Amino acid sequence: MDRTEQRRRTVAEAVADIRTIEAREGVTREGLARIRERLITLAAHTELFGPDDFPPPGAGDSRRSALYRLSEDPDHRFALYANASHGGYGTPAHDHTTWAVIVGITGEELNKFYDPTQDGGVREKGAFTVRAGSGVAFMPTDLHSIHIDAPLINFHMYGLGLEQLHQRRYYKPAENAWAIFPPHADIREAR
Numbered sequence: 001m002d003r004t005e006q007r008r009r010t011v012a013e014a015v016a017d018i019r020t021i022e023a024r025e026g027v028t029r030e031g032l033a034r035i036r037e038r039l040i041t042l043a044a045h046t047e048l049f050g051p052d053d054f055p056p057p058g059a060g061d062s063r064r065s066a067l068y069r070l071s072e073d074p075d076h077r078f079a080l081y082a083n084a085s086h087g088g089y090g091t092p093a094h095d096h097t098t099w100a101v102i103v104g105i106t107g108e109e110l111n112k113f114y115d116p117t118q119d120g121g122v123r124e125k126g127a128f129t130v131r132a133g134s135g136v137a138f139m140p141t142d143l144h145s146i147h148i149d150a151p152l153i154n155f156h157m158y159g160l161g162l163e164q165l166h167q168r169r170y171y172k173p174a175e176n177a178w179a180i181f182p183p184h185a186d187i188r189e190a191r
């Protein structure tokens, strides 16, 4: 079996388990912790998720990170991506409007966590660096920001595909205002 086929099968087994976990537990913190653990097991297959198959954006591309779609159901549920970054990338605080789990393969992604405040802003309440063997999980309204300094590959998985998420909000501190993320449009097919 070649590596592409091996990856397809290994990903399909993990996503099947994740569908079962969500069906059994619903979208709960306990269920998302189990999904995170299942993705950590998947991420241990580092030979299937290396930089030869998942390179960051090429020279001349202004983007710092590339997203590869590894799996997504026909109804757009259970969307799993490999994210390959050069580093030098970050986001403002934002929500997802669906559950989200991030798990490390190589490199490090700093996640900061926030609570909304009474005056419409955000307050940082903690942080966690995602690397191989660890991950973070978010309920649909949870807020986080990500900060990537150096090259990495990791998994980002969502209850619904990123192209379907039209109401993800991010916070603009200079204006103490919220805006809507445009849906992702540059996802590379890797199923």
Ligand SMILES: [Fe+2]
Pocket (backbone or CB within 6 Å): 094, 095, 096, 100, 144
């Ligand atoms: Fe996010």
